[in-house]
Amino acid sequence: MELLSIPRNCANIVVDSLYNAGVRLVFGIPGAKVDGIFDALLDHPGIRLIVCRHEQNAAFMAAAVGRITGRPGVCIATSGPGASNLTTGLATATTEGDPVVAIIGSVSRLQSTKRTHQSMRALDVLNPICKETTGIEVEDQVAEVMLDAFRGATSYPRGATVVSLPLDIAKSGSKIPAFPSASFSLPDFGPSPISCIESVGHLIEEAKLPVLFLGMRSTAPQVVAVIRDFLKQHPMPVVETFQAAGAVSRELVNLFYGRVGLFRNQPGDKLLAKSDLVLTVGYDPTEYDANLWNVHGKLRIVHIDYQTCDFGFHYRPIIELIGSIEHNIRCLAANIRNTVSHSESEICRSLYEEFHSWKKTAIPQEVSGLVKPLHFISCLQRYVSPTTTVTCDVGTVYIYMMRYFFAYEPGMFLTSNGQQTLGVSLPWAIAASLVQDPPCSKKVVSLSGDGGFMFSSQELSTAVQLKCNITHFIWNDGHYNMVEFQEELKYGRSSGIALGGVDFVRFAEAFDAKGFRIRSEDEVESVMREALAYEGVSIVDVSIDYSRNQDLASNVIPEEYK
Numbered sequence: 001m002e003l004l005s006i007p008r009n010c011a012n013i014v015v016d017s018l019y020n021a022g023v024r025l026v027f028g029i030p031g032a033k034v035d036g037i038f039d040a041l042l043d044h045p046g047i048r049l050i051v052c053r054h055e056q057n058a059a060f061m062a063a064a065v066g067r068i069t070g071r072p073g074v075c076i077a078t079s080g081p082g083a084s085n086l087t088t089g090l091a092t093a094t095t096e097g098d099p100v101v102a103i104i105g106s107v108s109r110l111q112s113t114k115r116t117h118q119s120m121r122a123l124d125v126l127n128p129i130c131k132e133t134t135g136i137e138v139e140d141q142v143a144e145v146m147l148d149a150f151r152g153a154t155s156y157p158r159g160a161t162v163v164s165l166p167l168d169i170a171k172s173g174s175k176i177p178a179f180p181s182a183s184f185s186l187p188d189f190g191p192s193p194i195s196c197i198e199s200v201g202h203l204i205e206e207a208k209l210p211v212l213f214l215g216m217r218s219t220a221p222q223v224v225a226v227i228r229d230f231l232k233q234h235p236m237p238v239v240e241t242f243q244a245a246g247a248v249s250r251e252l253v254n255l256f257y258g259r260v261g262l263f264r265n266q267p268g269d270k271l272l273a274k275s276d277l278v279l280t281v282g283y284d285p286t287e288y289d290a291n292l293w294n295v296h297g298k299l300r301i302v303h304i305d306y307q308t309c310d311f312g313f314h315y316r317p318i319i320e321l322i323g324s325i326e327h328n329i330r331c332l333a334a335n336i337r338n339t340v341s342h343s344e345s346e347i348c349r350s351l352y353e354e355f356h357s358w359k360k361t362a363i364p365q366e367v368s369g370l371v372k373p374l375h376f377i378s379c380l381q382r383y384v385s386p387t388t389t390v391t392c393d394v395g396t397v398y399i400y401m402m403r404y405f406f407a408y409e410p411g412m413f414l415t416s417n418g419q420q421t422l423g424v425s426l427p428w429a430i431a432a433s434l435v436q437d438p439p440c441s442k443k444v445v446s447l448s449g450d451g452g453f454m455f456s457s458q459e460l461s462t463a464v465q466l467k468c469n470i471t472h473f474i475w476n477d478g479h480y481n482m483v484e485f486q487e488e489l490k491y492g493r494s495s496g497i498a499l500g501g502v503d504f505v506r507f508a509e510a511f512d513a514k515g516f517r518i519r520s521e522d523e524v525e526s527v528m529r530e531a532l533a534y535e536g537v538s539i540v541d542v543s544i545d546y547s548r549n550q551d552l553a554s555n556v557i558p559e560e561y562k
């Protein structure tokens, strides 16, 4: 890397840096303080600009690229309201471990201390919810700050970083060029000391019911591959958090006891409560606080992660294996000799049966009335190909889906669980379509409630314009149901939950998308099949039956359960 003989425009250095970092898609909305970068993007045929309808959705899409590919997704917004609109998307990315680099414009340095048009202390707004936020102050910093933003976003815990580029710097030049691609890759982690690995090996050999508890940082393809090899050599029961969906393969499904999260009433929760050794892998408490699944703080825990744990009364690991998860699990597999055949145990047998019992009632005897959630899910499971990416918004819809929908590959069944941010599913489906090779070549399925859909429904226009192939199902009950049923359980009544009044089929048609309706049980199979076969963007308005939703929160395991 050498200094340039002629200074290069800083906006071009930003764009060169993106390209060298491996970025091929950027999501954003233009504005006067950032139009220099948009202009520079025109000269870079290797980067595709996706113009969104709201900056929050641009951040959601960037985060989905980060989550699916493991490399930072990029969003761009103008100063002031453009930058502040990124907030929820970047906070979600940081909490949920998705690498994102956000580039925002800012007023020129000369005006930065004054009240001036569209000025805002945006970095002060974004700083608490991002990993790092940097305002470029001189031209020669541009390349280094860009490099640092990418390295910061990809180092653990992954999350969002922000670079603010003043208008006047974007227009002027620097002789320091963008760093080459190799500078953007981070060095690998190694395994923990062998003595620690051997100690964990002994704990596993002595345990009567060890349980592997997979969290959000266990879904990188190389980690999943090692976990699967480990389980083949040393079969033991596995549970997933919602964001770990897909870590367990179809081949290993007999070891899978489901996902845990809302509420502590799942077979997986009972398994954790009965376990004498919980091995967490890439577990992050934002998904499911330890005080909820380790109520008495008595569980024996081994923590395997890239980072040290958030130590506390309810999460006190006996040993922490810090470093490369894949190295540590591979070393662990080689260090264990004999393990008990746990899945043969009576506890495991009955919990496994409990976990699969819902299927018996999923296909109703009588096909009439509003659509039953489990009937819908069992059909979706049958009609969606195992290679289809499914994104799911927060709401009662996600509690059902995360409990009962199976996905056997990582990065293919996505939800927001750390922040439970409403509105992610459609933007994520668009991003999942765009990272396909070739882009938008395969069906993507997304789901939301009627409330969550309206948080980002304007991106229907983006999806149609990009020629995505997305089927979005709206579980429509005219209410913010997940809040409604929990309010009812707490207070015996509900407040602020009424929605309704939107005809989603006509809404879809206004955007030139296709609209379908599933009004009742008897229409589920035929309309679902038709909608999934439709090539293009479609919305399916599903009249959902939430009359049994309080069951989702019933039979919470008593505190004394052991």
Ligand SMILES: Cc1ncc(C[n+]2csc(CCOP(=O)(O)OP(=O)(O)O)c2C)c(N)n1
Pocket: 394, 395, 396, 397, 398, 419, 420, 421, 422, 448, 449, 450, 451, 452, 453, 475, 477, 479, 480, 481, 482, 483
């Ligand atoms: C941005 C944001 N605002 C508010 C909430 C609180 N919240 C969680 S679920 C929910 C209701 C979701 O309703 P809907 O999308 O219709 O799905 P349903 O629960 O009816 O399936 C709300 C308001 C949230 N999680 N995220």
